[in-house]
Amino acid sequence: MKTYNYKKSRELFERAVEVIPNGIYVHYSPAPLIPIDAYPFYVESADGSRFIDVDGNEFIDYMCGYGPMVAGYHNKNIDKAAIEQLKKVDTATGAPAVMVDLAEELENTITIADWAFFAKNGNDVTTYSLMVAREHTQRKKIIRLKGGYHGVHPWTQSPDHPGVLFEDAENIIIGIFNDLDNLRDIIKKNKGEIAGLISTPYHHPVFFDSEMPDPGYWQEVEKICREEGIVIIVDEVRTGFRINVNGANETFGFKPDLICYSKAMANGYPISALVGTNEIKSSASKVFYTGSFWFSAMPMAASLATIRELKKTKGVEKMKEFGEKLAEGLSKLAENHGHELVVSGHPAMPYVRLADDPTMKLHQNWCAECTKRGAYFTSHHNWFVSTAHTEDDLKKTLEIAEDAFNALKKL
């Protein structure tokens, strides 16, 4: 099988470092892509489940833009809704009517939602959720969980990161997912001071296996938080509309007060949302929070179409089924080659690693060999599947993975 070269990507990157700090920053930067010579840096076009880089190489996309693409690049219904809205208005002097339609759709779709607030990025709404919880409880402290990612605002970062002050996270307490004793201990030591607990519905850190909630975990968290008057915030920026369109909390059997969405809610159009219950609505209305582009109508129309499309096509079930087949196929191949593949997390967002590999080197090389042949796999982050991934994609992916296992023997 032929492997790709990335001449134009490298040339663009050399130009980029002259005019952009780091050339490409954070999750798309070369740094997390190991070995870096196996990955493209710049994308030219995309369609369905695939994208083409600037060198003309085609990839079956298992990162889906790190989550936003959920129903296929250039999904006809979603793009049509977005373009029709664009022709009418996008950003202008006033809120667009489609904003009300979208809020109603979310209220009808997400079980706990009585209202919705819109912004642009996931971090806009995770930060807003903290402000709402603080206003609601008149308390300062927030519990977030070790390894959980909620964005890049200083409160989410470690104080030893450049540009971050100790004071930025002074009222953030780090807890542990699935550890109820730890939660009880934190609450005991900070009695009456904790405004909210922010957590993803299941634990999906980078570089580690994903962890599902233990039986009874969320039910007990809910009970404790209710007793202590702590606002429960679920960060569904990554899981949203991939696990359960009604909210991942429905899958895990509990009721949060606030849920943060972004990534997949508009199939790649830029929008985020905080949804919440009536009990907390007046606190949300008191917090001063907005942005120049937060009333942009095109992503709202795209989001409305995305949610309807996912419901109509039973998208969540489809992604689960595809993810299960992918995990099964890759695990069998690994076994045939004498390796053990561990797949954790939800099938629509699997975290995959070769287990007989304590240094991660074998796994990194295998992901790289797959990518060089057209199945874009990262080695440190969960992958994503979409409703556009087909049986043909699966077949091709397994052929690529087989060839990559063979190539590993020659390294």
Ligand SMILES: Cc1ncc(COP(=O)(O)O)c(C=O)c1O
């Ligand atoms: C769980 C989670 N929360 C929040 C964020 C931040 O979202 P954004 O990058 O859109 O600000 C991310 C982004 O990856 C995420 O995965």
